[in-house]
Amino acid sequence: MSTHDDAKHIAHLKDFYRRHGRLPAYKELLFITGFSSRASVFGLINRLSKQQFIAKDDEGHLSPGPQFFARPKLGIVEAGFGYDADEIPDDAHAIDDYLIQRPEATFLLTVKGESMIDAGILPGDIVVAERTREAKNGEIVVAEVDGSWTMKYYRNEAGKILLIPANRTMKPYSPKQSLSIAAVVRGVVRKYS
Numbered sequence: 001m002s003t004h005d006d007a008k009h010i011a012h013l014k015d016f017y018r019r020h021g022r023l024p025a026y027k028e029l030l031f032i033t034g035f036s037s038r039a040s041v042f043g044l045i046n047r048l049s050k051q052q053f054i055a056k057d058d059e060g061h062l063s064p065g066p067q068f069f070a071r072p073k074l075g076i077v078e079a080g081f082g083y084d085a086d087e088i089p090d091d092a093h094a095i096d097d098y099l100i101q102r103p104e105a106t107f108l109l110t111v112k113g114e115s116m117i118d119a120g121i122l123p124g125d126i127v128v129a130e131r132t133r134e135a136k137n138g139e140i141v142v143a144e145v146d147g148s149w150t151m152k153y154y155r156n157e158a159g160k161i162l163l164i165p166a167n168r169t170m171k172p173y174s175p176k177q178s179l180s181i182a183a184v185v186r187g188v189v190r191k192y193s
Contacts (some may be wrong), residue, residue: 009033009044010053014068023054023062070094099187105131107183109142109151116140116151119166125190127151129183140185146177151185 012032016024024032029041045062048054052065100106111125119140121127127142135141135154142151145163152163155172161179164172 006044006047006051010048013048013054017064017068023064025062026060066094066097068094069096099128099189100130101186102130106186107131108189111151111188115165115167115170117167119153121151121166121185121188122190125188127185128187128189130186131183133181135181135184141181142183142185144178144180144182145175146179149182154181 009032013023016028016032026038026041029035029044030038033041033044035041035044045054045056049056049065052067054068055063055065057063096103107129109127109129111121111123111127114123121140127140129142137155139154140151141154141163142149143154143163150163152165155162155164160174162172162174163179
């Protein structure tokens with residue numbers, strides 16, 4: 001089996017995953033790949049598993065592996081004056097690997113409001129948050145404060161906790177009754193169109 005054939009099968013698997021939200025079962029793989037035997041399907045699964053495109057659990061169920069969502073990184077682009085950009089990929093990166101350190105503790109939230117705009121977090125953006133009960137000074141936290149949820153910079157100054165917005169028109173505030181940190185923001189994703 002050639003690398004080109006595997007790339008074609010990976011494209012079919014990604015299309016199936018996009019449409020169904022899951023990877024196909026073994027019987028469905030026979031149809032998708034056009035293979036005539038289960039042995040060929042098992043060979044493909046083993047190759048893609050070794051390449052970390054797919055993962056198998058103890059019961060043989062398939063799920064996307066770390067490389068399943070990888071995208072080619074073509075190099076560096078100058079944000080100032082331009083230069084000749086090479087089209088040679090320097091690596092492939094999965095966005096999850098870049099943004100997520102602890103997958104079991106990570107979730108996404110859609111941003112509402114403008115309290116973090118000076119930190120580059122705008123309404124409609126999606127933040128990548130990692131569950132934790134503690135935060136360090138300067139981290140952006142997702143917290144329940146006096147019964148309401150918010151996202152702000154965290155600061156502990158000699159035992160006095162401040163939640164600081166990244167918006168010049170808003171003032172920092174201290175919890176009056178309660179503060180429960182739920183997560184620390186690890187990244188932000190914005191879609192332009």
